[in-house]
Amino acid sequence: MILYQVADLKKGLFVERPNRYLAKVSVDGCEELVHVHDPGRLKELLYKGNVCLIRYAAGPKRKTEWDMVAARKGTEYVLVHSGYHRYISEALIQNPEISPFGKIQSLRAEVTNGDSRLDYKLIGEAGRPIWVEVKGCSLSVAGVAKFPDAPTVRGTRHLRSLMAIKASGERAAALIIVLSEADVFEPNWETDPEFSRTFYEALDSGVEIIPVQVLFNAEKGTFNYIKRLPITRPSK
Template identity: 40%
Template sequence: MRLKIPFDSVGTFLKRESRFTGVVLVDDVETRVHIHNTGRLPILSEGKRVFLKRKKAQTRRTGWDLLAVEHEGELVFVHSGYHSITAEGIIEELFPNFEITREKKLGNSRLDFLVDERICIEVKGCTFRNENVAMFPDAPTRRGTKHVRELMRCVEKGFKAILLILVFLESDCFSPNEEMDPDFAETFWMARKKGVNVLIFRLKYDGEYLYSIGQLPICGEV
């Protein structure tokens, strides 16, 4: 999977003004930027270099999207608006020539993807690391827990189910973040026992392309 997403400018991050708005110094001017990510993003701290993409829309309050932050020598892609198209590229490689449907309603559930009318897929993006372990979530997520439970219901109905995790920073393995959200962690391990397959893909951003460099194991299952 290789997706072209070039940045238009580089700035210095000053502060997160609200959930979706940050203040960045661009060419010595304080500029408001859109942060398309609901996580806490602890890697996004004052003084970090950030990479921006210009956006033009009359309904927007900001003219920039924050794409990535430079963290410990690498560019970490943090714009969750690209998760769906990134995941679709990976799914196309996993299941070539299969029908892929986005936002598919199945019973009372709405799935990120349904493949070949028999494989349920939910997608999560990971931008948090503790030492060398990628962890999700970085904030409590009732919605994320609900999605994993929906995958278990897919299995109960006779479908196959995949939790697809996109890891955007250098890591050795992945683990659910039990300290941050014990309910999600418990649901994650339960889903594994119920037959939900977990696929973890490491994504790298070089300032022009976002691309997959392979899969990561679940910690303890190396």
């Protein structure tokens, strides 16, 4: 099922990443500066010589004329543009056939709750609020999707906010968009032990943590809903 589509993508070869938000990409023999929207490490995707897909997005307030959209991993392309998470998640939530929240009456984006700003406040079919935070997961290793790929104090804070909401009697959820091939999901203990401990604490407290696989068809430029993934607990 198609959730979102992007057009006018151009292939290039990754050269280097001077900082988290900037890359150099060789396109038709010319080196272009490209904005990287995802601040994660992305070492398995953004490395010298790898094929990536970029999109022309010049504007008067921009420092670069291109956006990094996806990078090749084996036979697939994985999204590396966090700005698309909003479009993908909103399309998923608003489709009751696949949404983990069923039919909803309304959706508000970027809503403050306490000290945190969460991605969505939904009003469910029964008229009750559902608070949702969205995370994009590009990393997978041996069939296991893992988040985060870099330490995230902000991500841990969001989980604690969801726990507080759940404790107040309202529904709270973390929607994790898994962007590469995987069979299961688990938090990335090696990269961020604090997030991982908080992840299972949130899960056990009743926060709904929902990994959903959405894969990119580079030929058609479509992001396609695949399935919901199970969560594993590592044997430690």
